[in-house]
Amino acid sequence: MRMNIHLKNRVACVGAGMTLFRRRLYETSDELMWLAAKQALEDAGLTIKDIDCVVYGTAPDNFDGIHMQSEALADGGGALNKPYTRVYVGGGTGVFSAIAGWWHVASGLCRRVLVIAEEKMSHVQPHPQYVFHHIFDPVTEKPLGVNLIWIFALEMHRYMYKYNIKKEDIALVSVKNKRNALDHPAAQLGMKITVEDVLNSEVLVWPVQRLDISPISDGAVALVFTDEENAKQLTDEPIWIEGVGWNLDTMYWTNRDLAFPTYLYYAGKMAYKMAGIHNPRKEIDFAEVYDPFDYKELHHMEGLQLARKGEAPILTREGVTERDGDLPINPSGGLLGVGNPIAAAGLMKVAEVYWQLKGQAGKRQVKKDVVTGLAQAWGDLMQVGTVIIMRR
Amino acid sequence: MKKEFRFKIDVPKYIYPIGRxxxxxxxxxxxxxxxxxxxxxxxxxxxxxxxxxPRCFSEIKKYEKVTNAYLDLYTILWKDFEGKDLEEPIIYGFIRFEVDEEPVEGGLIHRLKVDDPSKMVLGVRVNPIFKPEEERRGTITDIEYFVIE
Incomplete structure (x- = not known):
């Protein structure tokens, strides 16, 4: 342990499970939670009765149209008569729910925690963009009829302009992640596409095109965390959570450095310090970075210091971020390929780090031997970074 | 000068699957x-x-028809959403059930139609009155109300 803070317990992940990610699933939200949780418990060799407390993550209640959604779905999380917490930091929720699960155990408050993230975006009609419209400032922005994608479009434009990045190089991320997802049994959008396909797909909000963007999805993911003593009873190969970090940038997107994700730079620094990592590019073996858009994978690699500013597209072009590359990025297929049920997508990334470190990723297993992996998400009003670092 | 900004939130529609x-x-x-x-x-x-x-997390494999319903609690609604008097008060009952004299956990809240208020006693047996078969859609409103037996 090289942590810089006093912790009561070292925390391990001992089980993971997930449902299919699909555009519309027949199961209700709580049924999806139950399916993912059951899998994670079976993986850990535990039953719901062994769980002390439950942490739940989901995006805005408006997706489900049920206020106090976490309480309405508590049965599916097995939370009956248990301490139960919902955490919410927008798109960053998936990784943040894992962070919250970690502190429940690290503090000594609970011994075995079930962490569940679930999202059903399919309930809201005609499109979840109607919900996103209401994150904007009612005085200066809402009257203009904005939607969520335009922030990303402006950010993508800034990133391309500042580092002279071509759309062709950004499209390579989409090509890679959708191809990686072909090997993921739960994936929604695994496919073989070319750079030309991305460049020829319809323009949504310039420069964002259809194949630059992740889909609307339903799905749930669950993990089981426990303390060191219990982890060693359950398995010979616990996967340790060695660093966590989160950070918030200004609430005004106009005041952010759009070419560089400052929120993530600080969140990463916090996690690296805790995990005793001095040179992320050398010490992180692979990463699941948040990729709701293809340019965001590049943006986030740079924010995490896994590439120098403006260098991520070059590493991508050179094949460094492929599964058999020196620094595999999003071997799962990411949000672009596996799907984007918001909170569940973030926790899927943590689950992928767990499966890769366990050597249980099947056809998705990265070629090199991996010891340290990182998962990251991004959210709130596009200004929060959430990071978790795991080791075997 | 405008001192307040009013926006109508376009409430989206929702579609829910019935689930397993x-x-x-x-x-x-x-x-x-x-x-x-x-x-x-x-x-x-x-x-x-x-x-x-929700207790043991096992999959439910058996669904049993309820054989008995009774009134566990009731309340009487006099006002509408805006605080105006209703033309007729509405009685809502909390209905509990049994399967072959075994208690069922939970229950349903539904309208109660009462002809004789003196019969409205906690614990009294009630029966659901369903809409005609051709009008039923598989929703909770297929039950019009419960009546005291």
């Missing part, structure tokens, strides 16, 4: 019947029926 547990409940309503979920591990009946047991 709800399917059995909806099928029952269409037939004019009410089903409870039975967890074989916990030996427990549950209403409304779910797909899984």
């Amino acid at each position: 547990g709800g399917e059995k409940f909806a099928e029952g309503l269409k037939k004019g019947e009410l089903y409870a979920a039975y967890c074989e591990i916990c030996d427990n009946y549950m209403m409304p029926p779910s797909a899984y047991c």
Whole structure:
């Protein structure tokens, strides 16, 4: 342990499970939670009765149209008569729910925690963009009829302009992640596409095109965390959570450095310090970075210091971020390929780090031997970074 | 100068799937019947029926038709959403169920039609009155109301 803070317990992940990610699933939200949780418990060799407390993550209640959604779905999380917490930091929720699960155990408050993230975006009609419209400032922005994608479009434009990045190089991320997802049994959008396909797909909000963007999805993911003593009873190969970090940038997107994700730079620094990592590019073996858009994978690699500013597209072009590359990025297929049920997508990334470190990723297993992996998400009003670092 | 900004929030529409547990409940309503979920591990009946047991997390494999309904609690609604008097007060009952004299956990809240208020006693047996078969859609409003037996 090289942590810089006093912790009561070292925390391990001992089980993971997930449902299919699909555009519309027949199961209700709580049924999806139950399916993912059951899998994670079976993986850990535990039953719901062994769980002390439950942490739940989901995006805005408006997706489900049920206020106090976490309480309405508590049965599916097995939370009956248990301490139960919902955490919410927008798109960053998936990784943040894992962070919250970690502190429940690290503090000594609970011994075995079930962490569940679930999202059903399919309930809201005609499109979840109607919900996103209401994150904007009612005085200066809402009257203009904005939607969520335009922030990303402006950010993508800034990133391309500042580092002279071509759309062709950004499209390579989409090509890679959708191809990686072909090997993921739960994936929604695994496919073989070319750079030309991305460049020829319809323009949504310039420069964002259809194949630059992740889909609307339903799905749930669950993990089981426990303390060191219990982890060693359950398995010979616990996967340790060695660093966590989160950070918030200004609430005004106009005041952010759009070419560089400052929120993530600080969140990463916090996690690296805790995990005793001095040179992320050398010490992180692979990463699941948040990729709701293809340019965001590049943006986030740079924010995490896994590439120098403006260098991520070059590493991508050179094949460094492929599964058999020196620094595999999003071997799962990411949000672009596996799907984007918001909170569940973030926790899927943590689950992928767990499966890769366990050597249980099947056809998705990265070629090199991996010891340290990182998962990251991004959210709130596009200004929060959430990071978790795991080791075997 | 404008000192306040008013926006109408365009409330989106929602579509919910019935799900695995709800399917059995909806099928029952269409037939004019009410089903409870039975967890074989916990030996427990549950209403409304779910797909899984919230206690032991096992999958529900058995759904049983309820054989008895009774009034557990009631309340009387006098005002509408805006605080105006209703033309007629509405009685809502909390209805509990039994399967072959075994208690069912939970229950349903539904309208109660009462002709004789002196019969409105806690614990009294009630029966669901369903809409005509051709009008039933597999939703909770397939039950028009409950009546005291």
